[in-house]
Amino acid sequence: MSGPPNGVGASRDASGWPTNPFANQPMRGKPPVVLPDDARKHAIASIRRYLREELDLEVGDLKASFVLDYFLAELGPTVYNTAIADARAFFTERTADLGALCHEEEFTYWPSETRRRP
Numbered sequence: 001m002s003g004p005p006n007g008v009g010a011s012r013d014a015s016g017w018p019t020n021p022f023a024n025q026p027m028r029g030k031p032p033v034v035l036p037d038d039a040r041k042h043a044i045a046s047i048r049r050y051l052r053e054e055l056d057l058e059v060g061d062l063k064a065s066f067v068l069d070y071f072l073a074e075l076g077p078t079v080y081n082t083a084i085a086d087a088r089a090f091f092t093e094r095t096a097d098l099g100a101l102c103h104e105e106e107f108t109y110w111p112s113e114t115r116r117r118p
Contacts, residue, residue, distance in 0.1 A: 033076040035068075043068050 047064040051057040
């Protein structure tokens with residue numbers, strides 16, 4: 001094989017297929033976002049359709065999977081951090097008044113001098 005397609009400097013595996021430079025890049029020591037197989041297939045089909053209909057560019061599953069892996073590696077941490085910040089804000093807002101809303105008067109069996117037992 002003479003080189004990568006279109007003169008791009010993509011490396012190839014032993015069988016001659018281009019390797020994906022974005023696959024398995026760690027995110028702070030954690031694996032990158034991994035999609036379930038069904039979601040991955042739908043994402044690849046969606047990427048292919050988007051490129052075809054919006055950019056008039058026809059690509060196969062392999063190139064679309066490279067695009068998907070790139071965006072997961074590049075934008076996955078940003079999306080993850082935003083989702084965590086949104087969840088934190090949601091729970092902070094919901095639990096702000098938890099003490100007041102869920103407070104029960106203690107030791108109410110015996111009446112105090114200021115209140116009477118019903």
